[in-house]
Amino acid sequence: MRFTKAGTFATLALFIFLTQCGRPNPGTGPISIGFGGPLTGKQANYGTMCYRGAELRLGEINANAQANGGRQYQLVRGDDQATPSQAVVVAQEFAANAQIPMVLGHFNSSCSLAAQKIYEAAGLPNLSYGSTNDDVGKGSPLTFRTPYKNSLQGKTLANYAVAHNLKRIAILAENEDYGRGLADVFKKSAGELNLTIVTEKSYNSDTTDYRPLLLGISKEKPDAILLAGFYPQLQVAAVQARAMKINAVFLAGDGVGSSLDYIKNAGTAAEGTVATGPFLIENERPLIEGFKRKFKEKYGEEPDSWAVYAYDAAGLAYTVISKVGTDRAAIHKALSDFNSKDKAFAGLVGPIWFDNDGDAVNEDVSLAIVRNGRYVVIPVR
Amino acid sequence: MASVSIVDTHLILQGAANGLTLGCLIGLLAVGYSLVYGVARLINFAHGDVFTLAGYYIFFFVMTGRSPHSVNVMVFLVATCAIAAFAWGHSLRRTSLRLVVAFGGALLGAGIATFLIGRGTTPLVLTVLAAVVLIAVAGVAFEYLVYRPLEGAPRLSYLVAAIGLSLTLQASMQLLFGSERRSFPEQLHAQLSRLPVPGFLVGYFSGLDLLIVGFTFAITIAATWLARSSKYGIAIRATADDPILATRIGIDVRAAKVQVFALGSALAGVAAFFFIARERVLEPTLGYTQGVLAFAAAVIGGIGRLTGALVGGLFIGVVLSMLPLIDIEPLKSRLPDGWSAFLPSFNLSDWGIGIVYFLLALVLVIRPRGIISEQFWRDV
Numbered sequence: 001m002r003f004t005k006a007g008t009f010a011t012l013a014l015f016i017f018l019t020q021c022g023r024p025n026p027g028t029g030p031i032s033i034g035f036g037g038p039l040t041g042k043q044a045n046y047g048t049m050c051y052r053g054a055e056l057r058l059g060e061i062n063a064n065a066q067a068n069g070g071r072q073y074q075l076v077r078g079d080d081q082a083t084p085s086q087a088v089v090v091a092q093e094f095a096a097n098a099q100i101p102m103v104l105g106h107f108n109s110s111c112s113l114a115a116q117k118i119y120e121a122a123g124l125p126n127l128s129y130g131s132t133n134d135d136v137g138k139g140s141p142l143t144f145r146t147p148y149k150n151s152l153q154g155k156t157l158a159n160y161a162v163a164h165n166l167k168r169i170a171i172l173a174e175n176e177d178y179g180r181g182l183a184d185v186f187k188k189s190a191g192e193l194n195l196t197i198v199t200e201k202s203y204n205s206d207t208t209d210y211r212p213l214l215l216g217i218s219k220e221k222p223d224a225i226l227l228a229g230f231y232p233q234l235q236v237a238a239v240q241a242r243a244m245k246i247n248a249v250f251l252a253g254d255g256v257g258s259s260l261d262y263i264k265n266a267g268t269a270a271e272g273t274v275a276t277g278p279f280l281i282e283n284e285r286p287l288i289e290g291f292k293r294k295f296k297e298k299y300g301e302e303p304d305s306w307a308v309y310a311y312d313a314a315g316l317a318y319t320v321i322s323k324v325g326t327d328r329a330a331i332h333k334a335l336s337d338f339n340s341k342d343k344a345f346a347g348l349v350g351p352i353w354f355d356n357d358g359d360a361v362n363e364d365v366s367l368a369i370v371r372n373g374r375y376v377v378i379p380v381r
Numbered sequence: 382m383a384s385v386s387i388v389d390t391h392l393i394l395q396g397a398a399n400g401l402t403l404g405c406l407i408g409l410l411a412v413g414y415s416l417v418y419g420v421a422r423l424i425n426f427a428h429g430d431v432f433t434l435a436g437y438y439i440f441f442f443v444m445t446g447r448s449p450h451s452v453n454v455m456v457f458l459v460a461t462c463a464i465a466a467f468a469w470g471h472s473l474r475r476t477s478l479r480l481v482v483a484f485g486g487a488l489l490g491a492g493i494a495t496f497l498i499g500r501g502t503t504p505l506v507l508t509v510l511a512a513v514v515l516i517a518v519a520g521v522a523f524e525y526l527v528y529r530p531l532e533g534a535p536r537l538s539y540l541v542a543a544i545g546l547s548l549t550l551q552a553s554m555q556l557l558f559g560s561e562r563r564s565f566p567e568q569l570h571a572q573l574s575r576l577p578v579p580g581f582l583v584g585y586f587s588g589l590d591l592l593i594v595g596f597t598f599a600i601t602i603a604a605t606w607l608a609r610s611s612k613y614g615i616a617i618r619a620t621a622d623d624p625i626l627a628t629r630i631g632i633d634v635r636a637a638k639v640q641v642f643a644l645g646s647a648l649a650g651v652a653a654f655f656f657i658a659r660e661r662v663l664e665p666t667l668g669y670t671q672g673v674l675a676f677a678a679a680v681i682g683g684i685g686r687l688t689g690a691l692v693g694g695l696f697i698g699v700v701l702s703m704l705p706l707i708d709i710e711p712l713k714s715r716l717p718d719g720w721s722a723f724l725p726s727f728n729l730s731d732w733g734i735g736i737v738y739f740l741l742a743l744v745l746v747i748r749p750r751g752i753i754s755e756q757f758w759r760d761v
Contacts, residue, residue: 041560209701215705
């Protein structure tokens with residue numbers, strides 16, 4: 001067989017033409033933003049809420065753009081199932097996709113920490129709308145986040161314990177980054193405030209019988225138990241503890257405190273649980289009322305507070321990309337430029353701006369207690 | 382604080398009581414592994430997922446209201462009933478007749494499903510009974526679909542098929558029933574827990590716990606008795622002993638296999654009801670963790686023996702339950718300086734499952750036929 005130069009050239013040209021045919025023109029097609037979060041699995045509830053929050057924001061932007069002739073935005077789903085190993089797979093897909101200039105994600109601290117190394121290697125900026133472990137921002141220069149850090153929750157809960165004379169505290173923590181992280185920062189604050197940690201027990205996400213651990217805890221007769229983990233597990237532990245006549249106060253972080261399902265599923269056992277969380281929905285701020293209405297109109301159910309963070313994260317992504325374009329490095333630079341209060345992005349949660357680690361400078365933690373099947377916001381201190 | 386840890390009898394009894402209940406739950410599931418292994422010589426790794434499936438049946442039967450997910454349960458029910466009916470009709474010569482039987486099975490399944498799903502008012506006993514029968518039917522369907530075609534194949538093929546069935550079931554349940562964690566209704570749980578408990582046991586067992594323990598012991602004794610003296614039991618034991626010889630003396634080996642699958646699955650169904658009513662947890666991957674524990678129990682107790690499965694289950698239940706009560710700290714302060722560094726600084730409770738697997742490995746190495754001696758079984 002003989003190749004002619006012209007034939008080879010023509011074939012090559014045809015090949016290039018064909019492979020480029022299906023691609024949207026990078027100048028005018030929709031801009032894709034990666035969304036990493038638990039869209040299925042035990043924590044699918046969180047992921048779905050957040051995805052909808054972000055989708056709602058981009059929907060508004062797209063409607064606006066249609067009127068003014070701007071570019072459309074779309075989310076690319078990356079389901080990490082709340083497991084770090086799956087988050088790495090999602091991150092690799094996003095990193096390899098040149099059409100994705102930026103990622104919103106991930107939700108779980110363990111997933112953000114696992115994925116950020118891959119994003120860093122690919123120069124892909126990522127903005128978490130849900131991770132609160134203290135190390136998430138520090139972990140990579142390309143990682144930013146909209147919520148507060150765990151240490152703020154730990155401090156708030158420890159202060160509550162002191163104010164209510166809860167001196168002996170037991171810890172029940174999930175054995176992963178968020179749970180361990182929250183337990184650690186709580187212990188640090190508790191040490192400073194002279195609270196006694198009487199015992200510390202940990203469980204895995206597939207634990208279903210917490211009675212043995214609770215028995216070990218009840219032995220120490222604590223005044224309060226810190227539930228450091230997520231509601232799908234802790235709703236079970238709460239029910240079992242109350243059935244065992246353990247009357248200690250439940251203190252919990254936002255893994256429990258931002259979920260309405262905790263109250264729904266644990267029922268009477270949830271009563272009296274004191275939890276930190278954003279509680280943006282319960283706080284009845286005027287800006288958020290509008291969001292709540294729009295969310296309910298579109299999806300037929302009430303949003304939770306994480307959806308607000310995701311809504312803001314999507315808004316921030318749009319602001320940056322519409323300004324500097326789809327170059328990953330330029331987006332990173334632009335995100336880093338939100339570095340003081342007067343340069344802050346105006347989100348629903350308030351002004352969002354980042355410190356050197358990429359953590360939102362944010363004191364936005366509220367405290368709520370479960371009364372009659374609802375979170376009632378109580379003053380922090 | 383004094384370095385001596387005072388032994389709290391009440392606490393230890395509480396731990397033991399919980400261990401007993403937990404052990405019965407594991408044992409009930411372990412019987413299924415043991416039965417199937419004894420007769421079919423295969424480790425049915427999908428047994429845990431059959432347990433989960435039964436949990437979903439019960440969950441959708443007790444819930445009021447229908448959703449796309451409950452329609453999927455209906456599809457599952459109809460399909461398994463049709464396949465099991467098709468399998469049952471194997472003595473019919475003509476395929477067309479078998480298809481008619483299968484269609485009848487499908488209709489029956491659809492009828493039961495429409496009657497139960499989303500109704501929420503059927504008496505609980507009836508609901509559970511229906512779920513147990515239906516899961517036995519599903520067990521028969523899986524045997525026909527997955528293991529029957531492998532007849533005569535090497536054992537490794539069975540193992541691979543079992544793992545394949547397990548993964549397929551898990552994934553289908555995630556897809557069809559939703560992957561979120563479900564909660565068994567609080568009211569029913571409370572009702573069951575309030576069943577009467579004799580005075581001296583109050584504080585150690587709930588009414589439901591006693592029901593679990595009582596049922597497990599009763600069913601194990603009944604099954605052992607049946608295996609010894611009934612016609613079916615003798616056929617099953619003969620098959621377990623030597624399938625070729627059993628065929629020669631006129632025992633339907635295939636029927637014996639189908640019977641153990643049905644019986645094992647039915648027990649998994651009961652275990653599933655007890656489990657979701659007690660722990661109020663249901664998710665598609667539940668059977669994996671519980672199944673592995675039950676498998677360990679079956680091996681520790683001596684796989685292939687009914688009572689052994691219960692003994693193994695109780696052993697694991699008590700280990701898992703009592704570990705968190707052991708405190709290493711007081712021991713540390715008694716050791717001379719420097720030595721305490723050799724003691725672990727973690728909670729023993731964090732290692733519960735790990736310790737169970739370690740014990741399993743130990744049993745496999747030292748006493749591969751179970752912790753109880755052959756002599757003991759012969760004497761019993």
